[in-house]
Amino acid sequence: MKGPLEPVLRRVTSPAVVRHGTAVRLLRGLAAARVLPTPSRVTLAKRLRTGMIRAGWSPEESRAALAAVARTVDADTRADLLVQEVTGELKAGRTPAHLAEAVGAELAAADQAYARGDRAAAARRLHRALRTQFHRTVQFDQLTSPLVDDPAAFLAPLRDSAVGRVLLAPRGRSVPAAPPPADRPLRLLVMTNGNDHFLREIRERYADHPGVEFRYLHLADDPVAAPLTRRVDAMVAEPVLGGSEYGEQVERWLRPHLDWADVLFVDWAVATAVMVTLVDPGDTRVVLRLHSFEAFSFWPHLIDFSRIDDVVFVSDHLRDLAAAVSPDLVGEYAPRLHVISNAMDLRPYAMPKEPAARFTLGLVGISAVAKDPRWAIEVLRLLRAEDPRYRLLLVGAGLNTGAGEAIRAYGEALEVDLAELEPAGAVVRIGQVTDVPKALTEIGVILSTSVRESFHCAVVEGAASGAVPVVRDWPFFAAREHGAHSLFPADWVVRTPAEAAARIRAETADEEAWRAGGAAAAAHALATWDWTVTRHHFDALLGVADPTAD
Template sequence: MTDVLLVAGAVPTRPTVLVEALTKLRERGAKVYLACDFDPGRLGGAAELAEIRRLGTAKGPVFSNLVRGATPPVKVWLRASRDRWVREHARSAEVIVALDNNAVHTVWQLAHRNRRADAVFGLTPALKAVDDRLANPIRPGWRAALPSAPSPRLVASDAARRAGAVARLAGLVATGSRAMRIRPVRKMWAVAAAAPGVPERRRAALARRLQASMLNAGQPGSALAMAERVVPLVTDPRTRAELLGPAADRDLAAGRVPASLHDVVEGELARAELLRAGTHPIKAPPVVGRAFDLLFHRVLHFDSLSSPLSDDPEQFLAPLHESAIGRRFASPSGRGAKAEPATGRPPRALFLTGLNDNFLTPIRERYEAMPEVETRSLDMSPGTPVRTFLNNGRAKLIAHRLMGDSKYAREAQELFGPGLEWADTVFVDWCAVPAGLLSLVDPGTTRVVVRLHSFEAFTWWPHLVDFSRVDDLVFVSDHLRDLVVAAVPRLRGPDAPRLHVLTNAMDLRAYPAEKTPDARFTLGLVGISAIAKDPRWAIEVLRLLRAHDERYNLVLVGKEPSADVSAAAKAYCTAFEREVVELEAQGAVRRLGQRDDVPKVLTEVGVILSTSVRESFHCALVEGAASGAVPVVRDWPFFAGRAHSARTVFPDDWVVGTPAEAAARILELTATDDGWREAGRAAAEHALATWDWSVVQPTYDPLFLPPISST
């Protein structure tokens, strides 16, 4: 009788072939044992023809980690080497068979420990080996003369492997989370990780292990201190990002700008490029998303009163623009034809609607009312196919830009293609997800117009839009254009769209109205939902005014900023609430909340404030001015002192630099009723003559109407 040991590391693709081979082995008088690394129930009828053993799962955290990180063939061997049943039958087997690639390494190892056995790969060679032994029993006799023990070389190799395993186990225990709860141990390992002369690969591996253990042990401060000591000794940006990432996350969660932000972003983008160019490109988009989440985190740009992007756009975004990923995003896809209006029929305009249409409606209504223009709207409301496609748009765009042609581009063609084919001009308000996904499609001869507001300038969207497929990019102010052009270098390149500055569409005729008798001493701030509106600045102005005259009061209109979005937002909102409650008790502040009757509310407001740290234009201020309220505009800090700022949007005497200057302007212009009313009339006249839609609307015509022939 011949003992045969089969090893299977993967489920056989055709179990019937295995059953047939086992039947033939039994017919030859062989006793068959089968070790498998999966549920034996998936072997079908093989259980009746062989003694089957499933390899045991790993026990203990150390061995579990060892198995988890191994390749499939090594996993099979690690489990088989710890299985007594396998070892016993391997020693007595005369034929040892690997049934698949994952089992080859295990059979090789077992054959070196039983040199008397034949080791083969596959069922047909197994049958042949058994037949050869039966046909010529003398032939394998020479194997009986071999020692039953493994070769000396293998014994030495095993000893070295076991010694290494013991050393690794000791190292894992010594650097585990339990050990990291002991302060002297943490300090000792931190010194070891930063010791001179350690190869970078080993230093990085040790630092990663220590960081994970310290964090698991609830010692984030020690983890940060260790990483800061090691990072200067590491050159690989990926390792630097991995070590500094937890510290960056911790700073952002606490409402702080991380000192390590650029290092982490640079490393994540380097890792994404390696994944994209390697065997796992599908893993690259989430890593790019992680870099974007850090670079455009709301704490950096929305929940505080400053922004590193505004301070120095080129330097802040250098890790993105200088990376291979950034260059890939900036690479233009181009278009197949130049945008040209059709002739022999009325011009056609397509508007993308259904998201935030606050600033779009007057524009769309103007061209809908023109009999010589044909208009359509592509609805992006919830439940529509376009809205469904827009969901998770950032991930779709990143995947497409990294991996080239994708199903997303084909879906975009299906959704946007008919509209692009019909229209002469497509107008997209907000340079966000619709603009990005629309740029997946070659627009042909259709003109694509995108309008970019302040919000998008501080997000990743302008960096994901393929501007080679956008013909015209519209801004509502010069200072916003300057910021975006500095932040997005390709807007200065040969494939850049034409840049326009066109004022928002505002119907101001509803705002002029007679003021109430008490309006002269009432300050109004309309729209306070964002921390960038900085309503605390208005509180400071109010305190200065009330020190002169307690008749001054403040009306706050709109939804208040949310404290739940970040620690930075919570800190601001807590301070704001404390100040407002104090002044409410004195009757100096009223909160009206969200109102639909703003023109009526403004009849009670004699001074309209713009207290923001940044604005693209500030429609609420202009509406207040149109109502006859005296405008007082803070010199928005994000843009103050630059070539274009609040001072180039509004008359210079409207703009102030400090709360003290604001209080001085208000005290001067409200000193008498006649003086206040005259200042309000002048402001209303300027607002209506400069920004009312009746004045502004012709500036939009070149985007939608063909040029008038001079002949």
């Protein structure tokens, strides 16, 4: 801060003074005693925090100086101070110890703005609180998640705030969804925005179904909807403001689609789903499929589940987590919940494997920290300590280390591992492939090493190819009723790299045992998850008669 206090502030935050513990405590007291005006106290806190870090103080001790000042200022200033500090920690790739405190301060400031009638300011602060609480560093770029550890505690600041309750309040629908028509084909509209990989079989089935009139809309291709999907701030603001121009724009775009469709199937619980539930759907039945990453994001907290009739999950453990994260999924206005596996045609994966594949482990998909490819490296080391014939194929695009410091740090550690093993041919990176079934012909053991998955199509496709599955009991769900241990056969699932190595040695002890294990895995995959099985579940969900049924 410029002005007459600048020399004093520069002096008391100098390295020599900061290194002295007594001086730091004195400065804290000076700030807390409100001797200085608020702007000067804020400047002092920031400089003191920076100086303490440079002087080698622990993060907890240096943060205490900032927190002491934060307690002496008004709600808006306190929120700005704490959120700015948290943002710095997140950019550095760390989950801040005071994340909940900062989010709570932001929501308290939002509540005050709402109480005094400044709903626009309340909406802005609510939006910032959500972006901070669900930052990718916290939820996606590390091997643990505070949301999974204790959903109720993590979400308490949002649920306890006035603006949070406004955001989460169910608005309901004017009339219930109509039953399927008896005198004409069912009008089915499928909407998505982004990854449409999981829709191929669904689209093909219903586009040619005699009992369905089918339409498909990818919002990124819609000149009206595409810009609306990017207005997250407006989505947050709509319920807080109690009506906005944005909400009217969504209504004008969506209403003709709702008027046409008997059933609207929305894939992914993201912006499309939020936009749909900003509008009263009338008697159109709304079905939403929630995959995985959405549960770790702010999206479910923007979706009004009272306007959705059915929510589909790809696994029991994902359903359980989503219900813990979003109580509206099990409350008075809750939709019906279903568990239906991803739609997958597994038959093309049954291709012959050469004998050398017996000693080749495969990990398909390594683009996220949650895939934890270093766990696979540890398994490989244990195997090669006894038999150097084992090797690992890494299939798919690598980590985007430019996305954040946490992912960069993991990527650097992985590169150290690979630098040790790649020169000897123990690890081979083959990058992104267009023909996955062909790539799987080289893989005799398919791995799932992730800390979390909703279903893990890659390991099921590998099993369908005749590779022996070895699935880590995904740590995010290992202690819960449902997880990898309930989704897959018990002998597929392991807890530790040592258990994984032991299973691989046993299953690949000789070629006959390996081929028999792969054949059993393929038979289970086809009988359980192939589209010839799961399509009947989708027919029942959507109210479509099977044209091949007697």
